Amino acid sequence: MAIKSSKTNNRQEKNQAQEDRIISSQEKVTDKTIDNSLRPKFLDDYVGQSSIKKHLDVSIKSAQIRAQCLGHILFYGPPWLGKTTLSQIISNEMGSNIKITSGPAVEKQADLVSLLTNLEQGDVLFIDEIHRLRPQIEEILYTAMEDFNIDIMVGKWTWATSVRMDLPEFTLIWATTRLSSLSAPLRDRFWNVLKLDFYNSSELSEIILKNAKKLEVPLTDKTAENIAKRSRWTPRIANRLLKIIRDYFTIWKDISNEEILNNIFCDLNIDDLWLDSLDKQYLENIYYKFAGGPVWLNTLASAIGEEEDTIEDVVEPYLLQIWFLERTPRGRKITESWIAQIINNNK
Numbered sequence: 001m002a003i004k005s006s007k008t009n010n011r012q013e014k015n016q017a018q019e020d021r022i023i024s025s026q027e028k029v030t031d032k033t034i035d036n037s038l039r040p041k042f043l044d045d046y047v048g049q050s051s052i053k054k055h056l057d058v059s060i061k062s063a064q065i066r067a068q069c070l071g072h073i074l075f076y077g078p079p080w081l082g083k084t085t086l087s088q089i090i091s092n093e094m095g096s097n098i099k100i101t102s103g104p105a106v107e108k109q110a111d112l113v114s115l116l117t118n119l120e121q122g123d124v125l126f127i128d129e130i131h132r133l134r135p136q137i138e139e140i141l142y143t144a145m146e147d148f149n150i151d152i153m154v155g156k157w158t159w160a161t162s163v164r165m166d167l168p169e170f171t172l173i174w175a176t177t178r179l180s181s182l183s184a185p186l187r188d189r190f191w192n193v194l195k196l197d198f199y200n201s202s203e204l205s206e207i208i209l210k211n212a213k214k215l216e217v218p219l220t221d222k223t224a225e226n227i228a229k230r231s232r233w234t235p236r237i238a239n240r241l242l243k244i245i246r247d248y249f250t251i252w253k254d255i256s257n258e259e260i261l262n263n264i265f266c267d268l269n270i271d272d273l274w275l276d277s278l279d280k281q282y283l284e285n286i287y288y289k290f291a292g293g294p295v296w297l298n299t300l301a302s303a304i305g306e307e308e309d310t311i312e313d314v315v316e317p318y319l320l321q322i323w324f325l326e327r328t329p330r331g332r333k334i335t336e337s338w339i340a341q342i343i344n345n346n347k
């Protein structure tokens with residue numbers, strides 16, 4: 001199978017419904033927002049996740065030598081660590097088009113069929129939040145992923161018959177924050193299951209310095225480190241803080257004074273570990289209402305009026321990472337480190 005060496009512009013006309021489901025295409029993504037301009041475009045620019053990077057580099061080069069599509073990939077890990085970015089990098093490195101959608105946007109089997117049948121040879125189809133795809137819809141993907149064909153029903157009632165449709169070879173990339181919610185048959189169909197981890201301070205500092213250059217904000221290494229340590233080990237948050245700093249730089253023309261920088265962060269309530277109000281509410285509930293835990297997730301979710309999914313996907317990964325929270329067989333429990341932090345704050 002030949003892989004396209006440059007982006008194809010001769011795309012078939014898409015019907016409006018499909019366009020609506022596609023959150024973005026390669027062309028729309030690249031220059032739509034500043035955020036996207038900060039996204040690394042090729043593996044060499046991508047900082048961190050070194051073992052994933054090394055592995056993808058070999059796999060991409062090997063697929064190119066064999067003139068084949070890259071095998072399907074499943075990325076998992078907490079949000080905002082770079083799953084979408086890596087998918088776009090893969091399509092850039094392979095010189096192919098990318099279509100981006102998400103589990104909740106694919107409501108019916110017909111939506112998925114339409115996406116699949118409009119793919120071209122070598123395309124990358126990226127589906128985010130795959131754990132939110134309905135099981136009946138998911139089933140279509142089994143043969144699409146394995147044999148590049150799908151069975152569709154034609155006609156109604158007793159005249160309905162199943163027709164097999166061939167698809168072009170493509171790479172499916174899925175992203176999920178929760179691997180455990182994927183069914184075993186689906187997981188088995190992935191050539192690669194890759195976990196993204198939180199970034200360390202030096203990786204984040206490097207990302208911040210690179211992006212500061214793109215935004216034309218002169219930053220010292222020390223300032224980058226200061227921003228990095230408040231970034232919850234997450235590049236999207238690092239970028240967000242950098243954009244705040246850029247605003248100050250635009251007005252003040254100088255952002256090198258550490259004391260001034262700390263005052264800005266202090267005014268915005270962004271401390272060293274940057275616990276946001278939901279983190280604090282979550283931890284304080286366990287501490288004050290449930291005597292430090294253990295407490296079940298559903299009880300806790302009702303106590304703070306938040307969805308269990310949000311707690312599991314957004315709040316807990318970071319709190320577990322900084323050792324403020326423990327998951328025990330009898331529920332969630334806060335740790336001595338967080339209790340020490342409260343005592344310290346109350347002094």
Ligand code: ADP
Nearest residue numbers: 038039047079080081082083084085207235236
């Ligand atoms: P996810 O899909 O995991 O939620 P994204 O790929 O959308 O995360 O990344 C969130 C933001 O973080 C993007 O705007 C991107 O610019 C930035 N980002 C992610 N990973 C990196 C990285 N390794 N280097 C630089 N920026 C990154």
